[in-house]
Amino acid sequence: MEQLALKDPKVIEERKEFISTKGAQKQQVKCDEDSVAGSISQRACVFCGARVVLNPITDAIHLVHGPIGCASYTWDIRGSLTSGSNHYRNSFSTDMKEKDVIFGGEKKLAIVIDELVEKYKPKLIFVYSTCIVGVIGDDLEAVCKKQAQKYNIEIIPVQSSGFIGNKSAGYRAACDALLRLIAPAPQEQLTNNGETSQPKEVKKKSKTINYLGDFNLAAEAWIIKNYLKEIGVEINVTFTGDSDYVSLKKAPEASLNIIQCAGSMTYLAKKMEEIYDIPFIHISFLGIEDTKESIRKIARFFNDPEIEQKAEQLIARELKTIESQLDWYKQKLQGTKAAIYVGGGFKAISLLKQFKELGVEVVMVGTQTGRKEEYQTISELATEGTVILDDANPTELEQFMTEKGADLLVGGVKERPLAYKLGLAFIDHNHDRKHPLSGFVGAVNFAKEVYSTVCSPVWKYV
Amino acid sequence: MKKTVTQHHKNVNENPCNMCMPMGGILPFKGIEGSMVIMHGSQGCSTYMRRHMAEHYNEPIDVGSSSLNEKGTVYGGEKNLKTGLQNIIKVYQPKLIGVLTTCLAETIGEDVERITADFKKEHSDLSAKIVPCATPGYGGTQFEGYFLTLKQILKHLTKPSESHDKINIIVPNISPADIREIKRILQVMEIAHTIFPDYSDTLDRPYERPYKKIPDGGTTIADIVKMSGAKATIQFAAMVDDELSPGLFLKEKYGIELHNIPIPTGLESTDIFLHTLSSISGKEIPQTIQQERGRLLDCMIDSHKYNAEGNAVIYGEPEQVYAITKACLENGIIPKVVATGSKTTKLKAALQPMIEQLDMGIEIVQETDFSVIRSLSVKHHVNLAIGHSDGRYLTEQEGIPLVRHGFPIHDRVGGQRLLSVGYTGTTMLLDRLTNTLLENKYNQYRTKMYKEYYEKNFLIGS
Numbered sequence: 001m002e003q004l005a006l007k008d009p010k011v012i013e014e015r016k017e018f019i020s021t022k023g024a025q026k027q028q029v030k031c032d033e034d035s036v037a038g039s040i041s042q043r044a045c046v047f048c049g050a051r052v053v054l055n056p057i058t059d060a061i062h063l064v065h066g067p068i069g070c071a072s073y074t075w076d077i078r079g080s081l082t083s084g085s086n087h088y089r090n091s092f093s094t095d096m097k098e099k100d101v102i103f104g105g106e107k108k109l110a111i112v113i114d115e116l117v118e119k120y121k122p123k124l125i126f127v128y129s130t131c132i133v134g135v136i137g138d139d140l141e142a143v144c145k146k147q148a149q150k151y152n153i154e155i156i157p158v159q160s161s162g163f164i165g166n167k168s169a170g171y172r173a174a175c176d177a178l179l180r181l182i183a184p185a186p187q188e189q190l191t192n193n194g195e196t197s198q199p200k201e202v203k204k205k206s207k208t209i210n211y212l213g214d215f216n217l218a219a220e221a222w223i224i225k226n227y228l229k230e231i232g233v234e235i236n237v238t239f240t241g242d243s244d245y246v247s248l249k250k251a252p253e254a255s256l257n258i259i260q261c262a263g264s265m266t267y268l269a270k271k272m273e274e275i276y277d278i279p280f281i282h283i284s285f286l287g288i289e290d291t292k293e294s295i296r297k298i299a300r301f302f303n304d305p306e307i308e309q310k311a312e313q314l315i316a317r318e319l320k321t322i323e324s325q326l327d328w329y330k331q332k333l334q335g336t337k338a339a340i341y342v343g344g345g346f347k348a349i350s351l352l353k354q355f356k357e358l359g360v361e362v363v364m365v366g367t368q369t370g371r372k373e374e375y376q377t378i379s380e381l382a383t384e385g386t387v388i389l390d391d392a393n394p395t396e397l398e399q400f401m402t403e404k405g406a407d408l409l410v411g412g413v414k415e416r417p418l419a420y421k422l423g424l425a426f427i428d429h430n431h432d433r434k435h436p437l438s439g440f441v442g443a444v445n446f447a448k449e450v451y452s453t454v455c456s457p458v459w460k461y462v
Numbered sequence: 463m464k465k466t467v468t469q470h471h472k473n474v475n476e477n478p479c480n481m482c483m484p485m486g487g488i489l490p491f492k493g494i495e496g497s498m499v500i501m502h503g504s505q506g507c508s509t510y511m512r513r514h515m516a517e518h519y520n521e522p523i524d525v526g527s528s529s530l531n532e533k534g535t536v537y538g539g540e541k542n543l544k545t546g547l548q549n550i551i552k553v554y555q556p557k558l559i560g561v562l563t564t565c566l567a568e569t570i571g572e573d574v575e576r577i578t579a580d581f582k583k584e585h586s587d588l589s590a591k592i593v594p595c596a597t598p599g600y601g602g603t604q605f606e607g608y609f610l611t612l613k614q615i616l617k618h619l620t621k622p623s624e625s626h627d628k629i630n631i632i633v634p635n636i637s638p639a640d641i642r643e644i645k646r647i648l649q650v651m652e653i654a655h656t657i658f659p660d661y662s663d664t665l666d667r668p669y670e671r672p673y674k675k676i677p678d679g680g681t682t683i684a685d686i687v688k689m690s691g692a693k694a695t696i697q698f699a700a701m702v703d704d705e706l707s708p709g710l711f712l713k714e715k716y717g718i719e720l721h722n723i724p725i726p727t728g729l730e731s732t733d734i735f736l737h738t739l740s741s742i743s744g745k746e747i748p749q750t751i752q753q754e755r756g757r758l759l760d761c762m763i764d765s766h767k768y769n770a771e772g773n774a775v776i777y778g779e780p781e782q783v784y785a786i787t788k789a790c791l792e793n794g795i796i797p798k799v800v801a802t803g804s805k806t807t808k809l810k811a812a813l814q815p816m817i818e819q820l821d822m823g824i825e826i827v828q829e830t831d832f833s834v835i836r837s838l839s840v841k842h843h844v845n846l847a848i849g850h851s852d853g854r855y856l857t858e859q860e861g862i863p864l865v866r867h868g869f870p871i872h873d874r875v876g877g878q879r880l881l882s883v884g885y886t887g888t889t890m891l892l893d894r895l896t897n898t899l900l901e902n903k904y905n906q907y908r909t910k911m912y913k914e915y916y917e918k919n920f921l922i923g924s
Contacts, residue, residue, distance in 0.1 A: 037527070037545040037546035038549030040550075091477050094474065162507075163531055164531075394522060421521075
């Protein structure tokens with residue numbers, strides 16, 4: 001197997017297997033491994049993964065058990081919108097100091113929970129563990145249990161010590177916390193022999209679905225909710241955009257789970273299928289083709305001619321509305337070459353498709369935490385010669401964008417200054433975006449953003 | 463109002479006003495030529511800090527991580543750190559590498575002094591210097607981390623040197639534009655100097671091709687080595703504890719005269735700076751600078767009545783908070799709430815005499831968070847907030863307009879270009895403050911007067 005011949009001799013040896021070129025080699029790019037030390041990975045940690053998934057739950061108290069930095073750097077980290085409580089936009093911390101590290105932080109955690117319960121009377125508290133909590137061995141489970149019983153509320157520990165894997169492990173920790181939350185009260189779970197088992201009596205509502213992996217960034221979940229409402233399908237609960245304690249508790253009642261962000265939510269969907277017998281399908285509302293297909297897929301699932309007819313009507317109407325706008329952007333963007341470096345594989349895949357729709361060639365595509373099957377799809381969608389890379393660093397991004405003549409990079413906050421310094425256009429596809437990229441309206445917004453950066457007059461001067 | 467939790471003595475930190483020690487440690491290294499940083503800990507720390515800095519400075523911030531995983535945490539992270547150092551040297555070829563520890567590395571007891579010394583022995587051909595710094599995240603805020611790192615760099619790099627004519631200028635976390643202004647003043651006065659650290663070019667770099675992984679600029683290592691032979695040190699760190707003071711280290715070890723003065727923001731503090739320069743160098747304050755002083759005075763007179771209506775909350779790092787509070791006081795703005803997340807004994811002591819003269823019920827709080835800052839601001843009818851971006855919720859939730867100052871500024875562009883030092887910088891800052899008060903007043907006075915004098919008197923019962 002010949003890996004990509006890297007022109008720069010300074011490239012890190014251990015990184016070579018994480019980089020490949022479509023068509024040049026058979027072997028797939030290596031992924032899902034720990035970052036190479038000193039490689040300047042763009043990845044975050046386990047805690048970050050858990051925090052971003054759970055944070056949009058609006059009426060929960062999100063308490064970080066650890067030193068102050070972890071809470072400080074993740075305060076209101078997502079542009080998730082709420083229709084109810086604003087509690088999730090606060091960042092609570094036990095603010096561990098040296099003394100707590102030496103003598104253990106359990107006592108302080110308990111006191112902090114006392115203070116929070118007294119002040120805010122919450123129904124739900126998530127307690128996130130951070131690196132040092134994992135090391136000093138505070139028994140989060142025990143403290144949470146004791147305090148939950150004391151106040152008769154739910155206090156759920158999230159096992160998210162930063163070093164126990166990467167962001168994906170954090171997604172899983174978040175899903176485990178969610179599974180605990182949606183489980184019916186313990187007494188209902190007890191069987192005759194006293195063991196917990198599957199709850200028998202969950203009343204299913206027909207034509208009601210859970211929407212997994214949408215965090216309601218810039219109203220994205222609401223846009224999709226409206227589409228589905230129009231065709232006669234009700235969204236039961238969104239995981240986790242604009243969700244709350246009460247709505248999440250009803251999750252087992254849905255008759256279908258649809259998954260947008262596969263990286264964060266596939267595990268939860270599989271578990272819910274196992275426990276609550278809810279089937280799941282992968283959908284995507286990013287880009288026109290995916291949006292159309294996803295609406296049809298959902299409509300077909302319910303096997304109801306009326307829903308299917310309404311779906312076609314909605315698609316036809318929306319397409320008509322945006323067609324001429326998109327054509328205009330397409331024309332302007334002819335000949336543009338794009339590079340993609342985003343967090344998850346799902347996002348990379350949908351971006352590949354969206355660029356195809358706009359007639360933009362993708363010359364480099366990579367992710368921080370993409371999975372094997374996602375890289376498979378990425379490889380299928382990519383054109384010959386496209387560089388595919390996992391857990392890339394600034395040096396590699398710079399090298400391949402330059403070599404491949406990219407005009408544009410899609411990425412997050414850390415990648416933006418690099419693109420600009422290289423004189424490239426940039427699209428923010430991050431947690432904190434202020435305009436929706438989902439659905440038909442999102443497809444137009446995306447095209448508009450690509451146009452506004454690629455065709456900016458500023459590039460004439462550099 | 464029912465008082466629930468005693469504000470000043472609570473255990474929970476609700477919405478942090480500060481960040482952690484290693485964050486402060488990155489900045490000094492970014493102000494030294496050819497320098498790179500690696501953080502010994504899990505991957506998330508470097509990523510979060512890079513993200514914060516990239517947003518503030520709008521510059522690529524390459525910081526390595528030893529990417530400690532579970533194995534490294536259990537069996538020791540020495541191998542990870544050494545691999546990380548090797549990879550950074552290979553790709554970046556730095557002249558200096560800063561090794562900062564995190565909570566995790568400190569908690570598992572990593573001895574970075576020993577590990578880096580071993581690394582140097584193992585690589586006899588190593589040309590890069592390595593400076594290890596113990597910066598546990600729970601050991602203090604970014605403020606302490608910054609100064610501790612400066613001192614550590616001096617400890618490792620300075621050597622006894624022949625006396626020379628340069629003055630050491632040790633700067634706290636001020637903007638690159640501020641550093642440039644200080645340099646300009648020194649140039650106008652024709653005073654030889656070493657600015658330490660100098661990130662004015664590295665974190666506010668001009669657009670240029672080709673891209674450089676490590677930007678030009680920064681204090682040269684040769685200059686740092688020779689700070690031991692300087693004529694004197696001027697350090698803008700009036701609020702820093704003696705044990706963290708880099709200037710005091712130079713004084714005690716090499717007998718360099720130390721002038722520890724406030725950041726030259728505001729008329730009085732800038733006077734102190736210029737008089738200090740003048741007395742050390744024996745040079746007169748030039749005409750151009752005296753004119754700048756005259757313009758500042760003119761600006762102060764132009765705005766004094768508007769500023770008399772200002773009731774401010776000032777928060778952030780102690781050094782900045784002190785400088786801004788003084789500037790407010792000399793312009794008739796009442797600093798009703800003065801707050802910092804750091805622990806400092808000097809702030810209250812230094813402000814007390816000035817505030818007692820005012821006799822206006824001013825609160826100075828340390829080791830605090832935004833829940834306290836917010837409630838105190840409401841209690842004191844504050845109409846102006848001055849501090850970093852995390853105070854934006856004071857505007858969103860309480861309608862208090864915010865003048866962004868300090869670090870981090872991540873919801874506006876140009877944090878790196880904000881100028882607030884010297885007579886010119888103070889003039890610009892004062893205009894920002896006054897205009898914010900004016901904008902707020904003009905926006906509100908029609909409604910306010912209508913409610914006060916019309917609605918109450920003429921609409922009752924109608």
